[in-house]
Amino acid sequence: MALNSSSDQYGTVAVTIHWLTAVLILIALLTGFRAAAAEDVATEAALLRVHLPAAILVLVLTVVRVVWWLGIDDKPEPIAGAPSAQQVIARIVHLLFYVVVFGMVASGTGMMLASGALPAIFSHDATSLPEYWRYRPRIPHGFGARLLIVLLIAHVAAALYHHLRGDRVFGRMWFGRSPTSQDAADRAV
Numbered sequence: 001m002a003l004n005s006s007s008d009q010y011g012t013v014a015v016t017i018h019w020l021t022a023v024l025i026l027i028a029l030l031t032g033f034r035a036a037a038a039e040d041v042a043t044e045a046a047l048l049r050v051h052l053p054a055a056i057l058v059l060v061l062t063v064v065r066v067v068w069w070l071g072i073d074d075k076p077e078p079i080a081g082a083p084s085a086q087q088v089i090a091r092i093v094h095l096l097f098y099v100v101v102f103g104m105v106a107s108g109t110g111m112m113l114a115s116g117a118l119p120a121i122f123s124h125d126a127t128s129l130p131e132y133w134r135y136r137p138r139i140p141h142g143f144g145a146r147l148l149i150v151l152l153i154a155h156v157a158a159a160l161y162h163h164l165r166g167d168r169v170f171g172r173m174w175f176g177r178s179p180t181s182q183d184a185a186d187r188a189v
Helices: 012-037 041-072 084-115 138-164 179-188
Strands: none
Touching: 012 041, 012 138, 041 084, 084 138
């Protein structure tokens, strides 16, 4: 598998960024919601010690992805035969992912700065944490988390829809060659 994408297959860099980001977003969402519902300070702090680095890594990978797409690699062609409306919806969902990720990082950073919670979170003997709901960035952060879940569900549902139709969408976004790429390589030999 090549580092760069081809017309029908995402390259190793794009695939790695995609799947690492997906795992880290799930970790950030799970730890964020669990921290918000935590009954005690120690549990909340422990969850936030995972949540914050996961969110920072999501930001880093998202910036790398944007740079990768804008300056280095070309995206594969849309799935053959997909109606133009589906292609537009896919572009909108992907754009919203970027907007929401950047918004979540901005509002999370705002919450940490406004509350001054970082020293307490990374202290091994945290005795108190602020009530985050008192800080304005909490509103977009909570809304963004829920919107991110909706986008993830739409993204996974679309991928499953295309997979069940036989569009080989998972083959395009996984390591190795998609059947289409493999067939073309075999014919060239």
